[in-house]
Amino acid sequence: MTLKDQITEDMKNAMRAHDSERLGTIRLLLAACKQKEVDERIVLDDAAVIAIVDKLIKQRNDSVTAFTQAKRMDLADKEAAEIKVLQAYLPQRLSLEEVTAAVQAIVAQLGATGPGDMGKVMGAVKAQLAGKADMGQVSTAVKAALAG
Structure with missing residues (x-):
């Protein structure tokens, strides 16, 4: 099972569990994958999906920093929750x-x-x-x- 297939399965499970926060993050990830496939007319392999996940996590980290500086902890917490969902799709990191x-x-x-x-x-x-x-x-x- 490819990583993209796993993400699709997780989306279905989140739908069944009525987990709207997890579902929204997974849909965002799948949309970014689909956008990349359409733009470049390719089928993404696991490495390309991991690169997209990395990019989305970096964006979320930047947002958390900005929201924390603006004292908007509600938005920073939402972004941090999305980071946790996205990190599940990354392989074990090197020390x-x-x-x-x-x-x-x-x-x-x-x-x-x-x-x-x-x-x-x-x-x-x-x-x-x-x-x-x-x-x-x-x-x-x-x-x-x-x-x-």
């Missing part, structure tokens, strides 16, 4: 130590030496760790590896 080790291995493999190689390293790291790690952590680890 900071695992990310750092993987980045250092790729830097050594590519023979990268300084900040000028950042793009080359990020391209290789993104291909290897996409969906498995938070890209913010990855970027920090790459900067640290290239600086030292």
Whole structure:
């Protein structure tokens, strides 16, 4: 069963359980997937669905920050609840130590030496760790590896 099929099943289960908050978040995710398929005329694989989930979580995190600064805790709590629903569709994330080790291995493999190689390293790291790690952590680890 693909990740998209699992999300569709979860939507049906949320409908049956009359769980409107979960249902709304899942529908939003499926709409984003469908939009990507229509725009690019492709069928999404699991990696592409994970990338969409990552993007939606990042948007929600940005919203939580903005709502918290504006002292709108009701809206921040709603966004945080959506994040919890979306995180269920992500694979197990790598720890900071695992990310750092993987980045250092790729830097050594590519023979990268300084900040000028950042793009080359990020391209290789993104291909290897996409969906498995938070890209913010990855970027920090790459900067640290290239600086030292």
